[in-house]
Amino acid sequence: xxxxxxxxxxxxxxxxxxxxxxxPGGQIAWVRHAxxxxxxxxxxxxxPTVKVEQWKYTNLREMLKVPxxxxxxxxxxxxxxxxxxxxxTLDAHVLVFVNGHFSAEMSDLDTLPKGVAVSTLAxxxxxxxxxxxxxxxxxxxxxxxxxxxxxxxxxxxxxxVRVKTGTALEKPLHIVxxxxxxxxxxxxxPRNVVVLENGAVATVLESWIGTTSDTPSLRNAVTEIHVAQxxxxxxxxxxxxxxxxxxxxATAVKVEAKGVYDSFVLQVGGKLSRxxxxxxxxxxxxxxxxxxxxxxxxxxxxxxxSFIDHAVPECTSNEIYKGVxxxxxxxxxxxxxxxxxxxxxxxxxxxHKALLLERGAEVDTKPELEIYADDVTCSHGATTxxxxxxxxxxxxxxxxxxxxxxMLLIEGFLDDVVERIPGEAxxxxxxxxxxxxxxxxxxxxxxxxx
Amino acid sequence: MKNMAPLIEIKDLHASVDGKEIIxxxxxxxxxxxxxxLMGPNGAGKSTLSAVVAGREGYxxxxxQVLLNGKDIADMEADERAVAGIFLxxxxxxxxxxxxTTTFLKAAINARRRARGEGEIEPMEFLKLLRAKQKELDxxxxxxxxxxxxxxxxxxKKRAETLQMSMLEPAxxxxxxxxxxxxxxxxxxxxxxxxxMRSPDRGFLVITHYQRLLNYIVPDYVHVFAGGRIVKSxxxxxxxxxxxxxxxxxxxxxx
Numbered sequence: 001x002x003x004x005x006x007x008x009x010x011x012x013x014x015x016x017x018x019x020x021x022x023x024p025g026g027q028i029a030w031v032r033h034a035x036x037x038x039x040x041x042x043x044x045x046x047x048p049t050v051k052v053e054q055w056k057y058t059n060l061r062e063m064l065k066v067p068x069x070x071x072x073x074x075x076x077x078x079x080x081x082x083x084x085x086x087x088x089t090l091d092a093h094v095l096v097f098v099n100g101h102f103s104a105e106m107s108d109l110d111t112l113p114k115g116v117a118v119s120t121l122a123x124x125x126x127x128x129x130x131x132x133x134x135x136x137x138x139x140x141x142x143x144x145x146x147x148x149x150x151x152x153x154x155x156x157x158x159x160x161v162r163v164k165t166g167t168a169l170e171k172p173l174h175i176v177x178x179x180x181x182x183x184x185x186x187x188x189x190p191r192n193v194v195v196l197e198n199g200a201v202a203t204v205l206e207s208w209i210g211t212t213s214d215t216p217s218l219r220n221a222v223t224e225i226h227v228a229q230x231x232x233x234x235x236x237x238x239x240x241x242x243x244x245x246x247x248x249x250a251t252a253v254k255v256e257a258k259g260v261y262d263s264f265v266l267q268v269g270g271k272l273s274r275x276x277x278x279x280x281x282x283x284x285x286x287x288x289x290x291x292x293x294x295x296x297x298x299x300x301x302x303x304x305x306s307f308i309d310h311a312v313p314e315c316t317s318n319e320i321y322k323g324v325x326x327x328x329x330x331x332x333x334x335x336x337x338x339x340x341x342x343x344x345x346x347x348x349x350x351x352h353k354a355l356l357l358e359r360g361a362e363v364d365t366k367p368e369l370e371i372y373a374d375d376v377t378c379s380h381g382a383t384t385x386x387x388x389x390x391x392x393x394x395x396x397x398x399x400x401x402x403x404x405x406x407m408l409l410i411e412g413f414l415d416d417v418v419e420r421i422p423g424e425a426x427x428x429x430x431x432x433x434x435x436x437x438x439x440x441x442x443x444x445x446x447x448x449x450x
Numbered sequence: 451m452k453n454m455a456p457l458i459e460i461k462d463l464h465a466s467v468d469g470k471e472i473i474x475x476x477x478x479x480x481x482x483x484x485x486x487x488l489m490g491p492n493g494a495g496k497s498t499l500s501a502v503v504a505g506r507e508g509y510x511x512x513x514x515q516v517l518l519n520g521k522d523i524a525d526m527e528a529d530e531r532a533v534a535g536i537f538l539x540x541x542x543x544x545x546x547x548x549x550x551t552t553t554f555l556k557a558a559i560n561a562r563r564r565a566r567g568e569g570e571i572e573p574m575e576f577l578k579l580l581r582a583k584q585k586e587l588d589x590x591x592x593x594x595x596x597x598x599x600x601x602x603x604x605x606x607k608k609r610a611e612t613l614q615m616s617m618l619e620p621a622x623x624x625x626x627x628x629x630x631x632x633x634x635x636x637x638x639x640x641x642x643x644x645x646x647m648r649s650p651d652r653g654f655l656v657i658t659h660y661q662r663l664l665n666y667i668v669p670d671y672v673h674v675f676a677g678g679r680i681v682k683s684x685x686x687x688x689x690x691x692x693x694x695x696x697x698x699x700x701x702x703x704x705x
Contacts, residue, residue, distance in 0.1 A: 388544075388546075389507070390544050391544050391546045393506050393507065393528060394540065394543070394544040394546065394598075395546070395549075395554070395557075395558075396505075396527065396528040396529040396532070397504050397505070397506075397528050397529075397531075397532055397537075397538050397540075398529075398532055398537075398554070398557075398558035398561070398614065398618065399529050399532035399533045399558050399561035399562050399565075399618070400529055400532075400554075400557050400558055400561050401529050401561060402527070402529065404557055404561070405529075408546075408549050408553065408554065408557065409546070409549065411548065411549070412546055412547055412548025412549035412597065413547075413548055414548070415547070415548030415549075415597075416547075416548060
């Protein structure tokens, strides 16, 4: 965070807890220190402007004008139902968090197998702070990710998933996170931890949804994930927030030797959404597969910024992201692959493809390879195109109406990345969301592009 | 009830691409049950005619009419024309990544069924139909499992076009240079598929540069297309004559 944008007090400072707040773990030195450090960094640097390289294409000006206050927990808002239809639908252990706080009434944890512990950060900070200490602020560096600093300054609650050595969680764990809007603009800053011990296998799904409101909301989430030796984590995220929601999320992952981190992220919601995905391949033969898709329309802004750090030899990373943009929507993809000097025999591949459905849509891509080792196989590519008019005519010449033809072509465009989603039920759940998104687009887009 | 109007009636058609007139007063009537061959030198605008009739964007009709069963199709979009019974077998079938062949075939069949007020095709009925046509046209499952036309050889593409035509049962089929890129075996398979579809209710316009295809799909009428219009019409023997003499006589005439 080289750039300093010192405003006193920095924007969004009202989302930080005030002095004397009774937050969980407040009596523990490292927790207090983490909060102070986070707040201090945020106050010193402020929110990033477009002059900061990593934020060049995502302008937060509008968001920073909104006077966000900390959100209240669900029971205080009186939220009794959640817009479950916006979440992924599939058989899973379901946990519900509203504005970053656990909702026991809406969750179902009774059937979790032995060896899988799901808790809230607030509880652990009171009961077992030492269990989370090694996992807070280690991967999501507050000095490097401005919003992680803000989040750390407000460190309070979130989910903590721990899968013990050798345990395989058969059914996915689905964490539904609801942004519940209030009468005034509110922000919540969940802090989450996922730890897979040696040889553990699990699938964690996240649905980021929210209640529809005219009032904007801000979700600033940080999730730190440790995949230990031989462990395999399948991590799938749906961002389907309502249209006035802002979302800034960082997922920071460390993968040890022979571990696998396999992720898929689908973003279709929100007004502005930025997802930072950072993966450190820290042990030999560690592997990450980062796949994703996004669909944006209207004036939506969707940013995926990924950073893959090949720290040791013989690791593999594969990343494919595809975006479909309509209206005046804007997509951003920044993908950096760092291959350190000692990381020989690295295999790193990255691809971003965007499909623009209308003239007003825009995409900015910045692939970046930084390679210091000499024996590596690395590739990256980025393309931006429109629907192929020849293919469109071919389909229509077979009697297929233009809306269906467009849908087929959009689905066809996304097909190869969607097919990478492991698990048929999971794949179908995402396809269903994509299908619904498309249905909304083809009825409204201006077919001027053919 | 028999429709007394001709299946296709093209009256004094003029059409331009990018402001350049390609079709300059073409008239042609095709009745149900007939196979017409349109032959002509390369670059004469044969494919322009097929694109205009199929309703491709970017082709401007500047004069004349195309009637399908007596009804002017000028205001119909490509998909509406297809549903009304026009089928164009492409000279260069388009590869469409990510779109499954069966998904595509089902969508095309259901579009027709919807227009007729019928419900979507039952999965079993669809499979049965597909299997039968695959067998007829020697199309292995492996081809069907691929996205539309993806990685097909020239011959496979033409067989796939014939499969679509055969499944969609159009009233009027345009075969645009179907013989291009085909070896003799593939030519035979495709021709057999087309011949199996010949019926008193259906008409064909076979567009080709070479007479060879017409040995397999024997036309009732042959037309010579040059300089943007039909310059000579006759029976199937006209094709043989063209094979022998070439198009020089007509291109000079047209120029």
